[in-house]
Amino acid sequence: MIRRTLTIEVFRFNPQTPDIKPYMETYTVKEVPNMTLFVALNTIREEQDPSLMFDFVCRAAICGSCAMLVNGRPRLACKTLTKTLPSHIKLLPLPVFKLIGDLSVDTGTWFRHLNLKTQAWIHTDKTFDPKAIEERMDNETALKIYEAERCIECGCCVAGCATANIRDDFLGAAGLNKIARFMVDPRDKRSDQNFFEVIGTDEGVFGCMGLMACDDNCPQELPLQMQLAFVRRRMAMTGIFGGK
Amino acid sequence: MLLQKLIGRNQRLDAYLDVAEFLSGLFLVGFLWTHMLFVATIIFGTKIFNKVPAILDATYISYVGIFMVIIVILLHMLVAGRKIPANLQDQLIIWRHARRLSQKDTWTWVFQVVTGISILILASIHIWAILSGWPINAQISAGRVQETFFWFYMLFLVVCEYHAGIGIYRIAVKWGWIHRQKVGKVLTVITCSIVILGLAALLIFRFVIKAGGAP
Numbered sequence: 279m280i281r282r283t284l285t286i287e288v289f290r291f292n293p294q295t296p297d298i299k300p301y302m303e304t305y306t307v308k309e310v311p312n313m314t315l316f317v318a319l320n321t322i323r324e325e326q327d328p329s330l331m332f333d334f335v336c337r338a339a340i341c342g343s344c345a346m347l348v349n350g351r352p353r354l355a356c357k358t359l360t361k362t363l364p365s366h367i368k369l370l371p372l373p374v375f376k377l378i379g380d381l382s383v384d385t386g387t388w389f390r391h392l393n394l395k396t397q398a399w400i401h402t403d404k405t406f407d408p409k410a411i412e413e414r415m416d417n418e419t420a421l422k423i424y425e426a427e428r429c430i431e432c433g434c435c436v437a438g439c440a441t442a443n444i445r446d447d448f449l450g451a452a453g454l455n456k457i458a459r460f461m462v463d464p465r466d467k468r469s470d471q472n473f474f475e476v477i478g479t480d481e482g483v484f485g486c487m488g489l490m491a492c493d494d495n496c497p498q499e500l501p502l503q504m505q506l507a508f509v510r511r512r513m514a515m516t517g518i519f520g521g522k
Numbered sequence: 523m524l525l526q527k528l529i530g531r532n533q534r535l536d537a538y539l540d541v542a543e544f545l546s547g548l549f550l551v552g553f554l555w556t557h558m559l560f561v562a563t564i565i566f567g568t569k570i571f572n573k574v575p576a577i578l579d580a581t582y583i584s585y586v587g588i589f590m591v592i593i594v595i596l597l598h599m600l601v602a603g604r605k606i607p608a609n610l611q612d613q614l615i616i617w618r619h620a621r622r623l624s625q626k627d628t629w630t631w632v633f634q635v636v637t638g639i640s641i642l643i644l645a646s647i648h649i650w651a652i653l654s655g656w657p658i659n660a661q662i663s664a665g666r667v668q669e670t671f672f673w674f675y676m677l678f679l680v681v682c683e684y685h686a687g688i689g690i691y692r693i694a695v696k697w698g699w700i701h702r703q704k705v706g707k708v709l710t711v712i713t714c715s716i717v718i719l720g721l722a723a724l725l726i727f728r729f730v731i732k733a734g735g736a737p
Binding site: 350511518 | 533534535536537538539540541605607612615616619620621622623624625627628631692695696697698699701702
């Protein structure tokens with residue numbers, strides 16, 4: 279196999295030096311077998327440009343730090359093999375999130391706000407007894423919860439979302455998926471009315487226009503279409519008939 | 523909490539609007555598909571075609587129906603159109619976003635906005651033409667198509683069926699239980715079939731039926 283030379287165009291901007299306007303910088307890298315964008319970017323940083331900013335932690339599609347726009351689409355750099363891409367690759371930071379510099383964005387603040395806003399923890403009046411045997415949950419419910427919990431909060435769904443791009447208060451698929459998770463959890467004592475107060479508006483589920491870029495671009499392949507529809511049906515029923 | 527959001531804010535409004543968008547869209551798709559099936563009866567001859575408006579007239583369905591459809595179209599314009607960004611900056615963000623992402627469903631939504639606005643204009647012309655040439659029968663319709671409206675109806679057919687097809691797909695995606703790839707395939711078949719029926723009807727009006735009757 280002939281090794282390709284990859285031309286990687288990277289968005290450069292540092293908010294600390296706003297006088298230097300955003301620009302695209304081009305690097306060339308020799309492709310190696312099984313190369314991921316993570317490897318390619320590290321090669322650039324080590325051998326060509328130590329000032330290049332981008333985020334990584336786990337390099338195994340678990341931490342969700344390395345999400346960026348790869349040829350326009352939100353992808354995890356560590357999960358994207360260069361052989362799946364053309365030899366000209368354009369990298370931009372995720373939109374919606376605060377830009378730290380170059381390809382690095384702050385998803386943490388956004389997700390912290392989300393978790394506080396949706397109060398993403400089990401609301402129960404039971405006191406925890408560490409000695410008691412754990413309460414059982416039927417397997418189907420547990421699997422549904424685990425499925426939603428696989429979200430790594432990388433922000434790909436939010437970056438791909440048209441609504442999130444123009445409404446900075448929109449909770450996005452990540453937020454609504456999280457709500458869906460608590461809706462099915464029998465330990466959570468919040469009523470549908472409680473959920474409705476948080477997500478029963480255009481900031482929440484009714485802001486979703488169903489363009490499904492979240493569903494198409496989720497690196498974890500979460501069933502976001504189903505999750506969003508589930509929340510929408512439930513919240514519409516609550517809004518119109520008052521709910522439980 | 524902000525005062526303006528605390529006082530007089532209807533917490534349920536967004537839910538009502540979304541349901542109104544869904545119901546009005548569903549009604550209009552139902553209407554459009556039935557309408558096209560009625561028009562396509564011309565394939566079986568002028569007698570059968572002429573019976574349809576006669577029955578609708580006799581039962582007063584056409585009088586109530588046309589009025590109702592106009593109202594629902596206006597309602598749908600308001601509730602579905604509320605999602606179109608009002609300012610140019612946001613419209614440009616959506617445009618750039620769609621181009622960058624090049625994802626099918628985002629593009630179809632952009633076209634949905636374009637076709638929606640087109641339908642407002644085209645449907646107004648259509649309704650005006652029909653009402654000013656009342657009643658409906660094959661001879662009058664043929665006259666209309668043969669004189670001026672052939673290309674207008676070609677465009678109107680495709681734009682409407684596209685908007686309806688994508689619209690009902692979006693409803694299914696937003697509210698339904700079935701995976702959207704399956705829904706998309708079924709709706710593509712339905713939409714193509716209706717476009718073909720519509721084209722057949724148009725060609726029959728253009729080349730087969732003898733024009734005449736009241737203007």
